[in-house]
Amino acid sequence: MQYPIAERYGPGLGDTSRQFELLVNSVTDYAIYMLDAEGYVRSWNPGGERIKGYIADEVIGTSFSRFYDAADAEAGLPWTNLETARNEGRYSGEGWRLRKDGSRFMASVVIDPIWEGGQLIGFAKITRDVTARYEAEQRLEQARQSLLQAQKMEAIGELTLGMAHDFNNLLTIILNSLDAIGSASADQRIGRMVETATRASERGIVLTRQLLAFGRGQNLAPEAVDANALVEADRDLFRRCAGDQVTVRHELTPGLPAIHVDRAQLEAALLNLISNSRDAMPSGGTITLSTAPAVGPAPAEHPVEPDALRFVAITVADDGTGIPEELQERVFEPFFTTKDVGRGSGLGLSQVFGFASQSGGHAHLDSAPGRGTRVTLVLPVTPDPR
Incomplete structure (x- = not known):
């Protein structure tokens, strides 16, 4: 009806x-x-x-x-x-x-x-x-890119580690042979040639150590380190490394817990970062070393909840030329450099990356052309003995 x-x-x-x-x-x-x-x-x-x-x-x-x-x-x-x-x-x-x-x-x-x-x-x-959906998609894409970058760096690290060990073995043989030649010959000309070859080989050993650092194959001696005390103690060293045209400022957060790292490798990493910042400011500028508390995220080697790991962040920031966005994903790779030919080996930032990763932390970079560069080492605090 x-x-x-x-x-x-x-x-x-x-x-x-x-x-x-x-x-x-x-x-x-x-x-x-x-x-x-x-x-x-x-x-x-x-x-x-x-x-x-x-x-x-x-x-x-x-x-x-x-x-x-x-x-x-x-x-x-x-x-x-x-x-x-x-x-x-x-x-x-x-x-x-x-x-x-x-x-x-x-x-x-x-x-x-x-x-x-x-x-x-x-x-x-x-x-x-659709803002919520868009932001979720952006976060998913960032996570995907981060995973791909981590996998790429891991693969490069494994390759680099193998090459560094082989290269180190060859250098050991070369140095032993040079030492034997120098001891067996009284000829001054041969002695000078042996000395030159020895210095070149020792430089090769230094480069090999940097490669081992990137590949996480170096032998670390971690200890409890007060990050603020280390930065203050090395104040003059950092100032000399930065040069006369650059001002070095400290912004240290008091009361930070001790971090569990190799002191010598941390100093080397900070010197590498200061050297890079200096080279990015040929006309002078300011480098700022800062410390602050930090929480996660945990690196892939430590599959725990992010809040379960506590960190201290040490940042080296400059107001230099900055790094183009398309190059930033590659800056931690060995032998990659944004400097002119002959002005860098491309191993400085790879050492920084390897040291941070092997220490149980991570390193990240924030940069833009004309706005300077910030590299932050996020390092784990000393474990609670209880």
Whole structure:
């Protein structure tokens, strides 16, 4: 048996336009509104108020370009989107939009043209706030990139470690042979040649140690080290390393727990970082050594909850030239350098990375062209004897 529309759907729902009005005004997760052919807002629903913060009286009759940031509006993006909808029958996309309070949100937008009698009379626009999804995707991508980078560095480390051991064995044979030649010959000319070759071999041993540090194959002698006391004790050493044109500042957080590291290797790592900062400021500048407490995340070798590991962060920051973003993922690789040919072996930062990793911590870099560079060593505190 068929009933009249009003009887089937209840009072107030028999009129199609009334049904549509109730539907649109009941939706709060989507901003659903109409624009005229020139892009002026002609209707507004509660979803628009919830997402963008405007009530209807504040937006109806105004240009929808107010929802775009200034740069996009000046570039004509609002009108480009309408033109796409007009020419292609629909526009859909995502981008940053503005709320009434000036905050930004990631919007998923659909715009459909409205035609009547072959004439464009306006646009139907639907906007959804997808900021939470976007941020989750960004975090997932960052985690994926971090994992890929960690796997790459691990593979390079294993290769480097094997090469360093083989190279070290060869150098040992060479040095023993040079020592025997020097002892057996009284010829001064041969003695000078042996001395030159010996110095070159010893330089090779130093480079090998740096490779072993990156590959985490060096022998560390960890002890309880007061990071602040070490930085203060080496103040003059760091100042001489930085050179006369560079000012070295200390920003040390008092009361930090002792860290569990090899003191000599920590000093070598800080000297490497100061040398790099000095070279990045040929006309002078400021290097800041700072210490602060830190918590995780734990490196891959320590699969525990992040809060279970406590750290101290030691940062070397400069106001130099900075490092281009596309090069930053490679700075800790052995033999990679941003310096001019002949000005660096490319092993300084690899030593820093290897030392931090083998100590149970990690190193990370923050840099941008023209804004300087910050390298932070995050090192574990001395274990509680209990």
